Amino acid sequence: MLPFIAVIAGLGLLVWSADRFVDGAAGTANYFSVxxxxxGMVIVGFGTSAPxxxxxxxxASQGNPGLALxxxxxSNIANIGLILGxxxxxxxxxxxxxxxxxxxxxxxxxxxIAAYQLLDGRLxxxxxxxxxxxxxxxxxxTIYQGISGRGDAFGDEMEEELAERHxxxxxxxxWTVIGLVVLIASSRILVWGAVEIAQGLxxxxxxxxxxxxxxxxxxxxxxxxxxxxxxxxxxxxxxxxLGSNLFNTLVVVGxxxxxxxxxxxxxxxxxxxxxxxxxxxxxxxxxxSFTKSAGIINRFEGAALLICYVGYTGWIIKGVLTV
Numbered sequence: 001m002l003p004f005i006a007v008i009a010g011l012g013l014l015v016w017s018a019d020r021f022v023d024g025a026a027g028t029a030n031y032f033s034v035x036x037x038x039x040g041m042v043i044v045g046f047g048t049s050a051p052x053x054x055x056x057x058x059x060a061s062q063g064n065p066g067l068a069l070x071x072x073x074x075s076n077i078a079n080i081g082l083i084l085g086x087x088x089x090x091x092x093x094x095x096x097x098x099x100x101x102x103x104x105x106x107x108x109x110x111x112x113i114a115a116y117q118l119l120d121g122r123l124x125x126x127x128x129x130x131x132x133x134x135x136x137x138x139x140x141x142t143i144y145q146g147i148s149g150r151g152d153a154f155g156d157e158m159e160e161e162l163a164e165r166h167x168x169x170x171x172x173x174x175w176t177v178i179g180l181v182v183l184i185a186s187s188r189i190l191v192w193g194a195v196e197i198a199q200g201l202x203x204x205x206x207x208x209x210x211x212x213x214x215x216x217x218x219x220x221x222x223x224x225x226x227x228x229x230x231x232x233x234x235x236x237x238x239x240x241x242l243g244s245n246l247f248n249t250l251v252v253v254g255x256x257x258x259x260x261x262x263x264x265x266x267x268x269x270x271x272x273x274x275x276x277x278x279x280x281x282x283x284x285x286x287x288x289s290f291t292k293s294a295g296i297i298n299r300f301e302g303a304a305l306l307i308c309y310v311g312y313t314g315w316i317i318k319g320v321l322t323v
Contacts, residue, residue: 003196010190011216013182014051018220021050021179027172049075049247051217054187056256059209064195065262069123070209071217072252073272076245077210078218080279081309083225087237088302091229095238095287095296103242104287107249108280110134114249115273118264128257135250190216203320206265210272210316218244238297245280267319275312279305 052075056068087093113134117127190213198208221244228237256262286301297305 003193003200006189006193007197007212007216010186010193011219013186014055014190014217015219015223017179017182017186018050019179019223020175021183022220022224024172024175024177024179028169028176049244049252050183051187051220052248052252053255054183055191055213055217056252057259058187058191059195059205060256060260060262062191062195063260064191064205065123065256065260066204066206066265067191067194067198067209067213068256068262069253069264069268070206070272071213072248072256073268073276074210074214075218075252076248076276077272077279077309077312078214079221079241079245079248080283081305081312082215083218083222084238084241084283084297085302085304085306085309086222087225087229088297088305089299090226091232092299092302093229093238093297103239103246104280104284106138107242107245108277108284110246110249111273111277111280114253115269115277118269118273121264121266121269123253123257123262123264125258125261128254128261131250131254132258135246135254138246138250204265206268207316207320211313271315275308279308282308 052071056071059065059067059071114131117123194208194213195205198205221240224240225237228240286297
């Protein structure tokens with residue numbers, strides 16, 4: 001029972017600490033006049049992906065590469081299939097921001113690069129460094145756009161969001177530090193519990209990473225996306241998901257691979273990356289359709305995304321039962 005308690009407690013603390021970290025970091029950045037667009041794309045995106053990042057880093061350092069990769073790619077699948085699906089069911093998502101429109105093709109290109117690196121069945125340290133360099137280039141371009149002061153709907157909505165949850169500098173720094181400390185501690189608890197469960201059930205840590213851990217570490221994205229949907233701020237909901245997937249693919253995998261180069265199970269490429277790519281392409285088609293529903297993820301399409309995620313999970317479960 002102890003590993004199950006550790007996973008539940010670890011996930012709960014992860015969600016709480018990530019939320020506190022995002023509020024504190026965003027408040028601190030806003031105090032120093034960082035552009036709202038940068039806060040939304042960089043800080044909020046980083047904060048909501050912090051659980052995946054820390055969990056995968058610990059998993060890689062402790063010799064559990066399957067858990068590290070499963071957490072990253074499983075979270076990407078959960079973000080699009082589960083979280084965007086649920087969010088669109090609650091409130092159809094209208095795609096308006098030009099930045100978001102550019103991020104979808106970019107995410108598809110990044111996913112292709114990551115898949116290509118896995119063709120030899122190994123993620124080397126050089127592969128990981130390349131992923132981190134690609135991320136640095138994207139962030140550099142984002143910072144350039146922010147400094148140039150180009151207007152964007154996503155940036156305007158982020159500015160309104162910051163105004164609603166204003167924190168003093170002292171409280172912002174306090175929650176940033178507390179959130180980070182609890183985030184690290186809860187990640188260690190979660191990794192230990194997940195590995196123990198995998199060993200007890202006789203399944204690979206990849207499977208645990210793709211399912212239990214991936215869903216758990218994606219809860220901050222779910223919470224922020226549903227909150228944005230309720231406030232009729234669809235660009236923030238979609239922008240959070242796209243930013244999170246970029247972080248997962250480039251930074252989460254990049255950090256894990258830099259810490260410990262790893263052999264990659266064949267299923268990661270033939271099953272998991274295939275689903276990530278298919279869902280990303282599907283999202284691109286939905287958002288750039290030339291029909292009358294162009295630029296909208298409606299409830300029907302949200303249900304389709306959710307069905308895809310359920311089907312993927314069933315695929316994994318079937319594979320485990322077959323073995």
